[in-house]
Amino acid sequence: MPFECRGCWHVWQEDYVVRHTEDDHGNEADVWLRAGLRVPPPSSGAICPQCGCQQATTFPDGYLRRHPELIPPAEPRGPDATPLLSPVPRPLY
Numbered sequence: 192m193p194f195e196c197r198g199c200w201h202v203w204q205e206d207y208v209v210r211h212t213e214d215d216h217g218n219e220a221d222v223w224l225r226a227g228l229r230v231p232p233p234s235s236g237a238i239c240p241q242c243g244c245q246q247a248t249t250f251p252d253g254y255l256r257r258h259p260e261l262i263p264p265a266e267p268r269g270p271d272a273t274p275l276l277s278p279v280p281r282p283l284y
């Protein structure tokens with residue numbers, strides 16, 4: 192589920208499992224699980240991992256598909272492993 196911070200506009204994603212439950216009285220409730228632990232619904236305020244503010248909001252489904260530029264790369268591109276050194280020695284002036 193994608194989140195966006197209203198404080199610093201940081202965008203990140205967290206994996207939640209939502210279980211829709213219904214008790215004996217017919218009251219429906221959504222149980223949010225993260226890593227197997229019950230957590231508050233992110234709609235009540237996720238915490239921004241970048242600035243720590245709790246004014247994060249969720250995106251509607253499909254929002255990030257229309258704005259792929261908002262998705263941070265999964266793995267930052269590191270420096271090229273291939274050295275850029277030329278095998279030919281530089282001429283000495």
Ligand SMILES: [Zn+2]
Pocket residue numbers: 196197198199200201239240241242243244
């Ligand atoms: Zn933030």
